[in-house]
Amino acid sequence: MNLKxxxxxxxxxxxxxxxxxxxxxxxxxxxxxxxxxxxxxxxxEIHGRDAIRGKHEWWEGAHEVSGASVSDPFPHGEDRFAVIxxxxxxxKETGEAFDMQEVGVYHVANGKIVREEFFY
Numbered sequence: 001m002n003l004k005x006x007x008x009x010x011x012x013x014x015x016x017x018x019x020x021x022x023x024x025x026x027x028x029x030x031x032x033x034x035x036x037x038x039x040x041x042x043x044x045e046i047h048g049r050d051a052i053r054g055k056h057e058w059w060e061g062a063h064e065v066s067g068a069s070v071s072d073p074f075p076h077g078e079d080r081f082a083v084i085x086x087x088x089x090x091x092k093e094t095g096e097a098f099d100m101q102e103v104g105v106y107h108v109a110n111g112k113i114v115r116e117e118f119f120y
Contacts, residue, residue, distance in 0.1 A: 001111050006083040007073035010106065010113070014070040020056045022119070023049055028112040030120075034101075043073050052116075063098075065089040080107050 001009070006026055013022035018036045028051045039055070046055065071084040082105045090097045102120035107112050 001113060002074075003075060003078060003108050005074060006108055006113060007083075007106070011070050011073055011083060014068075014083075019021055020053060023053050023056070025110070026113050027052060028114045031113055032106070032115045034115070034117045036118055064088050066090055078104060079109065082106070 007034050009022060009024055013019045015020060029049050031049055032045060032053060033052045033055060038044060046052065065087060067088040069086045074082045082103055083099065084103055086101050088099045102118050105117045107115040
């Protein structure tokens with residue numbers, strides 16, 4: 001897949017609630033995910049598609065989403081694109097409401113996402 005196809009499929013997967021299904025299709029096995037701050041007491045950076053899948057599962061288990069949107073991708077050269085995420089919901093454990101926005105920057109090599117970075 002080329003950059004545009006990967007970016008379009010990532011966005012479509014998020015919009016159609018199949019982001020986890022897309023992990024095997026879009027991500028390199030050794031992909032890296034970087035958060036803006038410490039994530040689940042694991043540091044800012046996790047390695048591997050399985051760890052990224054675990055992040056998705058943690059998010060789904062810990063949050064109740066009441067609204068979400070994903071922008072169209074913003075390509076940057078031949079190897080990167082960005083997406084803006086907006087999410088509203090509440091933390092299941094505390095009931096605390098949130099309204100967040102973040103930018104995801106995705107790095108692509110050899111037809112797969114090799115690195116994702118989140119800014120919020």
